[in-house]
Amino acid sequence: MDVVERWSVRIAQRVAPAEADFAAEVGAAYAAGGKARQELWPRPSVQPGAFGAGTLGAYLPFVLRAVADAGDALLALLGSSFLGNGLAAGSLIVALRAARSAKEEPGTPAGAAENGPPPAPEGQAVALAFESLRARLVSAGFRPDQASELAFVLLEELVTDPADATLFLQALTAVRGGTARQVAPQRPRGKHTRWGPG
Amino acid sequence: MGSRMMTTTTAAQRRSCRPVLKTPPWLWVWLVFLLIGLLRVISGIHTLTVAIGGVNAPAALGGAALTMVTRFEIIFGSLLFVIFAGGVVTVAFPQVRGRWVERRFMLLADDRPVIAEMQRFVDSKDPSIRLRVSLRADQVARIYPMGWRKTRVAVFRPLVVLWRHDQKAAQAVLLHEMAHRRQGDQLITGLGSPFVWLVRIGVPAYLVLVLIPSAVFLVAGGGVMASFIAALAGTLAVVFPSLVILPIIGLWLAELDADQQAVEAGGHDPLQRALQAAADPHAHFASRVMALLSHPPRRLRLRCAVARPGGASALRMAVWPAAVAVFVLVLPFVIDAPLNLSGQAQIPWELYFKLSVHVELVNDLPLVIATAALLLAWPTLAGPWERLWSSGPRRDTHQPWWPSLAAASLPVGMLLLFLAPIQVSQQQLIQQAGSQEGSFAGCSPAARWLLDGGLNRSEVSTEYEQLLQADGNKSALGAAARRLDTAIQKALHDPPPGSARSVFITSMSEYRIAAQDMVADNTIAADSEISAASSSYSDAIDRVSMAAGSIQASVGC
Numbered sequence: 001m002d003v004v005e006r007w008s009v010r011i012a013q014r015v016a017p018a019e020a021d022f023a024a025e026v027g028a029a030y031a032a033g034g035k036a037r038q039e040l041w042p043r044p045s046v047q048p049g050a051f052g053a054g055t056l057g058a059y060l061p062f063v064l065r066a067v068a069d070a071g072d073a074l075l076a077l078l079g080s081s082f083l084g085n086g087l088a089a090g091s092l093i094v095a096l097r098a099a100r101s102a103k104e105e106p107g108t109p110a111g112a113a114e115n116g117p118p119p120a121p122e123g124q125a126v127a128l129a130f131e132s133l134r135a136r137l138v139s140a141g142f143r144p145d146q147a148s149e150l151a152f153v154l155l156e157e158l159v160t161d162p163a164d165a166t167l168f169l170q171a172l173t174a175v176r177g178g179t180a181r182q183v184a185p186q187r188p189r190g191k192h193t194r195w196g197p198g
Numbered sequence: 199m200g201s202r203m204m205t206t207t208t209a210a211q212r213r214s215c216r217p218v219l220k221t222p223p224w225l226w227v228w229l230v231f232l233l234i235g236l237l238r239v240i241s242g243i244h245t246l247t248v249a250i251g252g253v254n255a256p257a258a259l260g261g262a263a264l265t266m267v268t269r270f271e272i273i274f275g276s277l278l279f280v281i282f283a284g285g286v287v288t289v290a291f292p293q294v295r296g297r298w299v300e301r302r303f304m305l306l307a308d309d310r311p312v313i314a315e316m317q318r319f320v321d322s323k324d325p326s327i328r329l330r331v332s333l334r335a336d337q338v339a340r341i342y343p344m345g346w347r348k349t350r351v352a353v354f355r356p357l358v359v360l361w362r363h364d365q366k367a368a369q370a371v372l373l374h375e376m377a378h379r380r381q382g383d384q385l386i387t388g389l390g391s392p393f394v395w396l397v398r399i400g401v402p403a404y405l406v407l408v409l410i411p412s413a414v415f416l417v418a419g420g421g422v423m424a425s426f427i428a429a430l431a432g433t434l435a436v437v438f439p440s441l442v443i444l445p446i447i448g449l450w451l452a453e454l455d456a457d458q459q460a461v462e463a464g465g466h467d468p469l470q471r472a473l474q475a476a477a478d479p480h481a482h483f484a485s486r487v488m489a490l491l492s493h494p495p496r497r498l499r500l501r502c503a504v505a506r507p508g509g510a511s512a513l514r515m516a517v518w519p520a521a522v523a524v525f526v527l528v529l530p531f532v533i534d535a536p537l538n539l540s541g542q543a544q545i546p547w548e549l550y551f552k553l554s555v556h557v558e559l560v561n562d563l564p565l566v567i568a569t570a571a572l573l574l575a576w577p578t579l580a581g582p583w584e585r586l587w588s589s590g591p592r593r594d595t596h597q598p599w600w601p602s603l604a605a606a607s608l609p610v611g612m613l614l615l616f617l618a619p620i621q622v623s624q625q626q627l628i629q630q631a632g633s634q635e636g637s638f639a640g641c642s643p644a645a646r647w648l649l650d651g652g653l654n655r656s657e658v659s660t661e662y663e664q665l666l667q668a669d670g671n672k673s674a675l676g677a678a679a680r681r682l683d684t685a686i687q688k689a690l691h692d693p694p695p696g697s698a699r700s701v702f703i704t705s706m707s708e709y710r711i712a713a714q715d716m717v718a719d720n721t722i723a724a725d726s727e728i729s730a731a732s733s734s735y736s737d738a739i740d741r742v743s744m745a746a747g748s749i750q751a752s753v754g755c
Binding site for chain 1: 304310311312333334335336337338339355356357358359360362363371374472473475476
């Protein structure tokens with residue numbers, strides 16, 4: 001299994017477990033680009049069957065695309081020296097998550113987070129990677145809260161093995177292009193249907 | 199308490215033992231009549247192609263505008279024919295379609311655990327069905343044939359996701375697809391079916407090739423031809439729907455039947471969840487409309503997918519015969535309404551109705567008889583029909599009689615109508631129309647000449663075409679020249695009135711001279727004469743059309 005397939009499975013297991021069975025193939029198809037990538041997206045079929053695909057099976061390709069599109073910021077983070085210590089990197093992400101939670105919690109004095117000392121360069125790199133990834137996820141159609149959670153989870157996963165993750169990102173972004181109709185992977189209607197990561 | 203529990207258990211047992219009410223395989227009935235209709239389509243296309251291929255075609259057809267519209271119709275008819283023919287080939291050679299489908303959708307055998315789980319489930323219902331997997335995300339699952347009795351189900355990535363989220367719902371999807379196999383539907387519908395293309399491509403093709411050109415010529419043209427084209431476009435706007443109403447009804451019933459079988463095997467809740475999970479809230483309006491050409495609306499399916507369908511199932515039995523009744527008795531009158539309103543028809547409404555009911559029943563008698571016979575025999579045939587296609591475990595295929603008998607009353611009633619004494623001969627109609635006050639009194643002579651078929655009686659252009667084809671063969675040329683002369687004589691016996699008369703006579707003379715030049719092997723002179731003759735003939739037709747005035751002015755005819 002090559003690096004793209006390996007990481008696609010890892011990402012699917014974290015954010016879209018229901019899509020983990022074919023995650024390796026989806027990742028490989030995405031990295032291949034062209035028609036293989038285009039066929040990953042859900043779209044109206046010329047010959048729809050009795051059951052339309054809706055947004056089933058659409059989660060992972062959108063996540064991979066967001067990761068690829070945020071590739072520059074992610075590669076900058078993964079290539080920085082402070083990530084040599086995985087524990088330090090992980091704690092930076094935890095700190096970022098805590099800061100965001102504090103900012104968003106009701107009752108927190110306005111400007112309390114901004115009034116603290118300016119963030120260190122490594123903190124800035126993490127925040128930049130996070131914002132870049134989150135923005136791509138939102139533009140892919142994820143809800144803002146979903147996008148935030150996904151971005152955190154993805155960053156946590158990527159920084160556990162920066163070198164391998166770098167190879168993954170480079171392979172994923174090697175072939176650009178390939179458009180897809182925007183489909184917001186929102187929670188489907190119907191009380192019986194479960195959705196979302198984990 | 200104990201007796202109530204026993205009653206509940208007994209009721210559940212009764213439900214599980216109750217056979218599923220299935221409608222007859224109407225898609226197969228439609229296919230048989232489609233094959234018969236193909237012969238007529240071939241003949242019609244050939245006739246039209248010959249008619250518009252000739253040098254004098256525009257004049258013979260009544261103008262360049264109508265010729266262009268007719269040419270587009272030929273392209274449209276040819277497109278439908280190609281799709282028809284492709285569909286027939288795939289039914290006769292399902293392996294061809296199966297191999298194409300697997301190549302097109304990148305379907306492969308797969309033995310990973312999740313697919314093995316699905317296969318075990320399918321094996322428990324019908325061990326002869328194999329699964330094939332595709333990475334695509336535009337579908338969930340579709341059945342397709344690999345032979346007359348060999349069937350596979352294409353599993354797309356979304357079904358795998360659904361299997362992980364809600365296995366029962368995913369099983370309902372597989373049960374639905376397997377149910378199609380028991381009716382033999384996979385040979386006509388399913389993944390890669392050209393018959394579905396027929397409907398989904400035919401509608402846009404019809405708009406582009408027939409309706410829009412007709413509308414353009416209506417707007418751009420004027421006078422008599424514009425009115426005629428308007429009437430023709432109005433007619434065609436209804437003709438095409440009349441051709442697709444039966445296959446669409448057949449497709450909808452097949453889907454509802456498959457849903458019902460999935461409900462009986464797996465419960466109504468999983469199927470309803472599957473329908474809701476697979477809905478695309480962002481689908482475009484156009485996509486939703488196009489989907490209706492092959493599948494019933496989701497709301498209807500959700501309503502029908504209930505635990506105790508009761509009368510709804512029986513009602514489904516009556517849908518096809520009702521559609522046949524509309525096709526045979528209602529649509530033809532709607533089709534001819536634009537012509538009648540424009541004054542093209544010569545026959546008063548009440549007489550037209552009497553004749554047309556009989557004519558339509560004669561034309562579509564085989565379809566009505568087939569519908570009645572299949573409904574009456576269905577309770578007996580249902581079991582053998584299922585065993586013909588499915589090698590799965592034997593199920594109770596007993597069908598109750600009363601829904602079939604009730605539904606059969608409609609086509610049987612139509613057959614009794616056919617036997618009723620309503621026959622009116624064409625001659626009686628014309629005489630009766632002619633005797634009515636003001637029937638032709640209000641017509642101009644030119645309109646009367648046109649409505650009396652004056653244009654159709656001119657066989658000169660057809661005979662001249664025959665003469666051209668005989669060029670190079672002296673004996674055939676001579677015979678063709680003699681026939682042309684006879685046609686010219688006949689045309690001169692009934693020339694159009696008014697200012698068109700002299701021009702018409704001149705064109706006949708020019709045709710005659712052209713024929714003489716052809717026989718004398720004087721080709722250059724013949725070409726020159728035929729150009730002059732065509733021009734004069736067109737001029738004559740235009741003059742008589744102008745003299746006839748608008749068609750509305752001839753309504754009194």
